[in-house]
Amino acid sequence: MTDEHSQVSDEFAESITRTEELAYELRIHEVMTENVHCLPPDIKLEEALDIFQKERFSGAPVIANGDLVGLISIEDLIRALRAGNLDVNVSEYMTTKLVTVREYDPVVEALKTFARTKFGRLPVLDKQGKLVGIITKGDISNGLLTALQRDYHAEELIRYRASHLFEDIVSHRTSLILRYEIRKGDFIHGGNASSNIKRALLRLGATPQIARRCGIAVYEAEMNLIIHTDHGGTLRVEVEPHKITMEAYDDGPGIEDVEQAMKPGYSTATNEIREMGFGAGMGLVNIKRCVDEMRLISSRDRGTNLYMIMYLEDKDNNLNTVN
Amino acid sequence: MKLTEIVDLINGELLTQENEYKKDITGAMGADLMSDVLASIKPEAALLTGLCNPQVVRTALIADIRTIIFVRGKNPDRETIRIANEEEIPLITTNLGMFEACGILHQAGLLSYELPANDDCA
Numbered sequence: 524m525t526d527e528h529s530q531v532s533d534e535f536a537e538s539i540t541r542t543e544e545l546a547y548e549l550r551i552h553e554v555m556t557e558n559v560h561c562l563p564p565d566i567k568l569e570e571a572l573d574i575f576q577k578e579r580f581s582g583a584p585v586i587a588n589g590d591l592v593g594l595i596s597i598e599d600l601i602r603a604l605r606a607g608n609l610d611v612n613v614s615e616y617m618t619t620k621l622v623t624v625r626e627y628d629p630v631v632e633a634l635k636t637f638a639r640t641k642f643g644r645l646p647v648l649d650k651q652g653k654l655v656g657i658i659t660k661g662d663i664s665n666g667l668l669t670a671l672q673r674d675y676h677a678e679e680l681i682r683y684r685a686s687h688l689f690e691d692i693v694s695h696r697t698s699l700i701l702r703y704e705i706r707k708g709d710f711i712h713g714g715n716a717s718s719n720i721k722r723a724l725l726r727l728g729a730t731p732q733i734a735r736r737c738g739i740a741v742y743e744a745e746m747n748l749i750i751h752t753d754h755g756g757t758l759r760v761e762v763e764p765h766k767i768t769m770e771a772y773d774d775g776p777g778i779e780d781v782e783q784a785m786k787p788g789y790s791t792a793t794n795e796i797r798e799m800g801f802g803a804g805m806g807l808v809n810i811k812r813c814v815d816e817m818r819l820i821s822s823r824d825r826g827t828n829l830y831m832i833m834y835l836e837d838k839d840n841n842l843n844t845v846n
Numbered sequence: 847m848k849l850t851e852i853v854d855l856i857n858g859e860l861l862t863q864e865n866e867y868k869k870d871i872t873g874a875m876g877a878d879l880m881s882d883v884l885a886s887i888k889p890e891a892a893l894l895t896g897l898c899n900p901q902v903v904r905t906a907l908i909a910d911i912r913t914i915i916f917v918r919g920k921n922p923d924r925e926t927i928r929i930a931n932e933e934e935i936p937l938i939t940t941n942l943g944m945f946e947a948c949g950i951l952h953q954a955g956l957l958s959y960e961l962p963a964n965d966d967c968a
Binding site: 714717721746799803 | 863878879880881882884885889895897899900901902904905907908909910925933
């Protein structure tokens with residue numbers, strides 16, 4: 524990479540698209556054409572033309588004693604045709620000033636070389652300098668498209684595997700437990716755990732509605748841990764085929780009046796927290812509306828335990844009946 | 847309504863990277879309290895808000911919000927934009943106030959995607 528690229532500013536880096544990223548991630552050998560048809564230097568152009576026509580080639584490397592000695596393209600053949608000179612050897616018309624790329628270089632190197640040289644195809648060499656393939660702009664487009672598609676399928680595959688988890692593992696009671704430590708005052712990451720929980724539930728085959736409702740409940744609980752606790756707390760989610768149990772617990776200070784805390788609009792949050800869009804006294808109310816069952820246990824000496832349960836009794840919602 | 851139409855209508859600016867957002871937006875809600883948003887917004891809505899922190903994007907993610915429109919010329923910090931790019935939630939900023947932006951979009955055909963608070967949140 525050149526200096527100009529090692530000094531990419533953060534602003535610039537943010538504007539880089541996935542395709543551009545892939546141009547750096549993908550290696551030339553991943554997108555090049557292997558097993559290229561090579562020609563010897565001592566066959567006649569006439570014969571080369573027949574091969575090009577039959578195989579629909581637009582260019583081919585020329586190999587002598589296992590070494591790359593040139594590249595013959597359809598343009599070279601046209602030059603020879605114009606001159607009425609097809610009865611000479613390939614070596615007479617081939618390009619010998621070769622620009623090559625290495626198999627383990629990133630695809631972006633090939634793109635740069637294409638831009639610099641105007642060549643339509645570049646021979647790809649291994650470490651020993653032996654020809655291992657040919658790369659064209661078409662190969663790069665195809666490679667990038669395939670990689671983008673692979674990105675997309677990767678998420679689908681994860682979802683597929685996860686949603687079969689409960690079918691594949693046999694026990695009297697299978698459950699998956701997710702734990703997240705939430706730090707007090709960590710507004711920057713506030714909601715991160717909940718986003719991950721929602722994503723996990725979707726991957727496990729929960730319906731979007733169930734995942735959304737659990738997400739909202741657990742997000743309110745997460746923000747409560749950030750805002751109201753002495754030292755933060757823990758989010759614990761137990762996923763079973765028929766039920767999702769979410770738990771938020773901390774070690775203090777505890778809620779003085781649980782009944783009052785459950786009233787819509789009641790809040791002990793500071794103005795600062797309200798300015799961040801929270802502390803409207805709706806958190807616990809929201810949670811209660813989103814889940815099937817909610818229990819809040821709190822005392823001044825033991826802190827607060829909030830249980831939120833979502834039942835997946837409905838056959839369509841059951842995690843192990845997901846197609 | 848396409849995202850680009852929304853940007854044009856409210857004379858806004860797209861802050862996140864330009865992706866091809868194929869999903870249409872048919873409704874919106876305006877609010878500054880995230881708990882209100884979580885309680886009342888229907889899925890797939892646009893959210894108009896004067897609140898400008900990473901929590902807005904996380905709220906959007908949890909509540910299946912399709913796009914966030916910051917009113918009164920608010921600009922989120924880079925961390926917020928980074929999360930939005932990562933989660934593919936387009937961010938738009940407009941100099942219009944909340945009332946005007948909501949009015950224009952409503953008149954242009956966006957429905958109210960705000961549920962009464964006593965409804966089920968699903």
